[in-house]
Amino acid sequence: MTNYNFSSKFKHANIFSIVLFFISIIFIIFKGLNYGIDFKGGTLIELRSNNIEASSIRDVLKTMDLGDVNVKKFGKEGDFIIKVEQKGDNNELIPKIKNNLSNSLNSDVNFRRVENVGPKVSAELLQSGIIAISLSLAAMLFYIWVRFEWQFSIGSIIALFHDVIITLGIFSLLSLEINLSIIAAVLTIVGYSMNDTVVIYDRIRENLGKFHKLDISDTANLSINETLARTIITSVTTLLALFSIFILGGEILRGFSFAMILGVIIGTYSSIFVASPILKYFKVSYKTIEKEEEKIVP
Amino acid sequence: MLNFSKINILFIYFLLIFISIFSFLNFQNENDQLIKKKINLGLDLQGGSYLLLEINSDSLVKEKIQSKVIPIKKLLKDNQINYKNFKINEKNLSLSIDNIEKFDLLFNSRKDNLVNPYIDNYRSYELEYKKIDNFRIEISFSKFGLLTINNSALKQSIEIVRRRIDDVGTKEPTILQRGEKRILVELPGLKDPERIKSLLGKTAQLNFRLVSDNKEFGTDELTSENGVKLNVSKRIIMSGENLIDAQPSIQNQNNEPTVSFTLDRLGAQKFGRATTDNVGKRLAIVLDGEIVSAPNINEPITSGNGMISGNFTFQEATDLALLLRSGALPTPLIVVEERTVGPDLGEDSIKSGVKSLIVGFILVILFMLYKYKIFGLIANTALIANLLMLIGVLTILEATLTLPGIAGIILTVGMAVDANVLIFERIREELKTEKSIIHAFDSGYKRAKITVLDANITTLIAAIILFAFGSGPVKGFAITLGIGIITTLFTAYFLARHLTSLVVLNTKNKEIKI
Numbered sequence: 001m002t003n004y005n006f007s008s009k010f011k012h013a014n015i016f017s018i019v020l021f022f023i024s025i026i027f028i029i030f031k032g033l034n035y036g037i038d039f040k041g042g043t044l045i046e047l048r049s050n051n052i053e054a055s056s057i058r059d060v061l062k063t064m065d066l067g068d069v070n071v072k073k074f075g076k077e078g079d080f081i082i083k084v085e086q087k088g089d090n091n092e093l094i095p096k097i098k099n100n101l102s103n104s105l106n107s108d109v110n111f112r113r114v115e116n117v118g119p120k121v122s123a124e125l126l127q128s129g130i131i132a133i134s135l136s137l138a139a140m141l142f143y144i145w146v147r148f149e150w151q152f153s154i155g156s157i158i159a160l161f162h163d164v165i166i167t168l169g170i171f172s173l174l175s176l177e178i179n180l181s182i183i184a185a186v187l188t189i190v191g192y193s194m195n196d197t198v199v200i201y202d203r204i205r206e207n208l209g210k211f212h213k214l215d216i217s218d219t220a221n222l223s224i225n226e227t228l229a230r231t232i233i234t235s236v237t238t239l240l241a242l243f244s245i246f247i248l249g250g251e252i253l254r255g256f257s258f259a260m261i262l263g264v265i266i267g268t269y270s271s272i273f274v275a276s277p278i279l280k281y282f283k284v285s286y287k288t289i290e291k292e293e294e295k296i297v298p
Numbered sequence: 299m300l301n302f303s304k305i306n307i308l309f310i311y312f313l314l315i316f317i318s319i320f321s322f323l324n325f326q327n328e329n330d331q332l333i334k335k336k337i338n339l340g341l342d343l344q345g346g347s348y349l350l351l352e353i354n355s356d357s358l359v360k361e362k363i364q365s366k367v368i369p370i371k372k373l374l375k376d377n378q379i380n381y382k383n384f385k386i387n388e389k390n391l392s393l394s395i396d397n398i399e400k401f402d403l404l405f406n407s408r409k410d411n412l413v414n415p416y417i418d419n420y421r422s423y424e425l426e427y428k429k430i431d432n433f434r435i436e437i438s439f440s441k442f443g444l445l446t447i448n449n450s451a452l453k454q455s456i457e458i459v460r461r462r463i464d465d466v467g468t469k470e471p472t473i474l475q476r477g478e479k480r481i482l483v484e485l486p487g488l489k490d491p492e493r494i495k496s497l498l499g500k501t502a503q504l505n506f507r508l509v510s511d512n513k514e515f516g517t518d519e520l521t522s523e524n525g526v527k528l529n530v531s532k533r534i535i536m537s538g539e540n541l542i543d544a545q546p547s548i549q550n551q552n553n554e555p556t557v558s559f560t561l562d563r564l565g566a567q568k569f570g571r572a573t574t575d576n577v578g579k580r581l582a583i584v585l586d587g588e589i590v591s592a593p594n595i596n597e598p599i600t601s602g603n604g605m606i607s608g609n610f611t612f613q614e615a616t617d618l619a620l621l622l623r624s625g626a627l628p629t630p631l632i633v634v635e636e637r638t639v640g641p642d643l644g645e646d647s648i649k650s651g652v653k654s655l656i657v658g659f660i661l662v663i664l665f666m667l668y669k670y671k672i673f674g675l676i677a678n679t680a681l682i683a684n685l686l687m688l689i690g691v692l693t694i695l696e697a698t699l700t701l702p703g704i705a706g707i708i709l710t711v712g713m714a715v716d717a718n719v720l721i722f723e724r725i726r727e728e729l730k731t732e733k734s735i736i737h738a739f740d741s742g743y744k745r746a747k748i749t750v751l752d753a754n755i756t757t758l759i760a761a762i763i764l765f766a767f768g769s770g771p772v773k774g775f776a777i778t779l780g781i782g783i784i785t786t787l788f789t790a791y792f793l794a795r796h797l798t799s800l801v802v803l804n805t806k807n808k809e810i811k812i
Contacts, residue, residue, distance in 0.1 A: 094492070118635060120634055135767070187760045191761065195753040250646065256702065
């Protein structure tokens with residue numbers, strides 16, 4: 001077993017977390033999130049062609065008066081993503097763009113992917129995404145509240161907010177796209193981070209019952225050290241899987257796996273340095289869990 | 299925890315083998331399969347088109363409320379109720395009447411009420427009225443009247459969409475109702491949905507009307523195929539409902555593609571009478587409010603066969619014939635969401651998905667071997683069993699595998715070892731204080747149990763919520779992640795525990811390192 005003194009670093013770590021958390025919120029509010037067409041509506045076209053430049057695609061689209069158009073390289077040489085931010089339902093827009101591109105670019109164009117999301121649907125998707133994340137946070141809160149004491153419940157929820165907000169903050173900072181798969185990633189991060197926190201909390205509760213003389217800082221410290229090997233090994237295997245998706249899984253999964261990688265790292269950190277100190281601030285002791293037990297078994 | 303009864307062991311391996319067998323069904327040739335079960339590939343992997351269509355019932359409500367004007371006026375006249383200022387609005391009718399009590403009685407009578415029928419299903423009338431002041435009332439559809447209009451339009455639209463898509467002949471289309479106003483269409487393997495979209499975008503309401511010489515009362519000014527505006531009588535001689543067949547054909551004289559049609563008996567009668575009475579006049583063929591062509595009636599057509607020409611290409615004639623055969627949509631359909639993936643991108647996605655799965659799997663296995671040696675081997679056996687069972691369950695459920703779904707499997711590989719890691723680490727701790735190795739293993743399993751459950755339930759909750767709220771490919775992720783957790787618990791707590799017990803019980807009293 002390792003014997004690092006984690007509790008002595010709680011204070012610095014918490015200041016670091018709070019700063020990061022608020023910087024993230026500032027970024028999310030002022031810079032905003034880069035919503036993809038799933039949530040903003042619009043059209044996305046992925047195409048593959050030989051010997052063409054993004055600028056020539058841009059030139060063709062410029063003549064069409066489409067409003068805000070974004071052309072980007074996408075993975076391999078010759079692969080491009082076009083995003084058109086068009087409002088309203090326009091059934092004829094896509095064939096028009098495709099025809100214009102096929103005719104104007106002196107090269108075979110292979111349209112590999114076309115997505116079009118209307119404004120009504122995108123608003124609904126965003127709404128259900130937000131509901132899903134809120135609901136998962138609420139469900140976790142409830143689960144922990146049933147399984148542990150309320151102090152643990154609040155500690156784990158703060159750690160979850162910490163993870164989700166900072167992950168989104170980094171997405172805002174790097175202007176990475178938020179789409180449906182990022183929502184899936186955030187939910188999985190919530191599950192993973194909770195998983196990590198629960199393992200440490202389980203041990204803290206066990207040790208509180210075992211060693212009445214230790215205060216919460218020492219108990220937390222002991223528990224974190226006892227579970228540290230597991231925390232690291234699981235993070236490593238999960239990250240091995242995620243990096244292999246990130247590197248080999250193709251362009252479409254890149255955003256998803258990147259969000260997950262961030263989430264796993266931040267989630268592991270928060271289980272140790274956010275969720276555990278909160279118990280200390282709530283002055284949790286062996287009496288806390290004994291009281292609860294009395295309540296349950298009268 | 300290390301003692302297994304024979305029945306337990308039998309149960310564990312039977313379940314393991316039974317479910318794993320299903321995973322191999324996916325690699326078999328479809329023809330010589332005894333059990334036809336297979337994981338379906340999502341549209342993002344096999345390529346194809348996903349369309350979400352929405353009906354617009356507003357235009358229908360307007361049309362329907364207008365159709366109530368004449369019956370209501372008749373009701374008022376027949377019962378000597380005087381009315382004035384009859385106004386037709388977008389969604390309602392407003393009028394002033396001199397006897398509201400009498401009107402109320404007639405309007406809400408259940409017997410023989412053709413103006414305002416009673417809908418038994420909802421225990422409600424189709425229409426309702428509200429008083430604006432002592433004399434003026436406003437008649438509109440009731441909540442359930444609107445619902446009835448919407449539902450029947452949606453049902454009818456689904457039927458017509460199905461007919462049109464079947465007629466085009468794509469393989470295994472999925473056509474489903476989504477919510478109150480939407481139709482989901484999935485067309486696997488379809489590379490370019492534009493033709494289908496344009497076929498679904500037209501209501502194809504066809505009618506035959508006489509061209510009028512002057513702009514008298516009761517005519518519409520419509521644009522003809524060559525841009526000339528014509529006055530066309532509002533009276534409909536015959537509509538598309540009377541068509542029983544329509545086929546594209548080539549006219550012999552000038553090789554022009556046309557659509558020839560056959561009418562039912564009623565239609566043939568109507569058409570025969572109208573063409574007999576109006577020889578020499580022009581007949582406008584109106585499709586969705588535009589004149590396709592307006593030929594002269596040279597002689598009475600009583601055979602019930604006819605032909606529509608209108609400078610079509612052969613493709614246009616084929617499509618028009620298809621639209622006429624399938625019937626008219628009650629309202630225009632709008633594509634509110636479209637996702638099309640080409641087959642080559644789907645193939646690339648499968649390749650990269652499988653590649654990252656294999657690499658991720660090997661990395662995790664090597665890491666576990668390095669960390670836990672012989673027990674790493676046990677964890678890895680459990681991991682392989684886990685993967686086979688996961689794929690087996692997906693096959694039994696005939697689930698749809700998507701690209702995020704593959705990511706879910708890889709993630710399961712990474713997270714599944716957690717259960718065994720938790721247990722092994724616990725055993726390591728127990729070994730320090732416990733003298734008996736068997737006891738140490740036993741209490742290690744016991745103590746880790748709750749933690750393993752707790753830790754996995756949290757991820758399961760996230761997966762369930764994602765399944766409930768996610769759409770399309772993301773749902774596929776939730777499925778694999780959720781099932782992966784259950785197979786993980788099974789393999790860690792039953793299979794790996796049994797394997798561990800074999801190792802521990804066979805090396806009695808000797809030193810065991812974990």
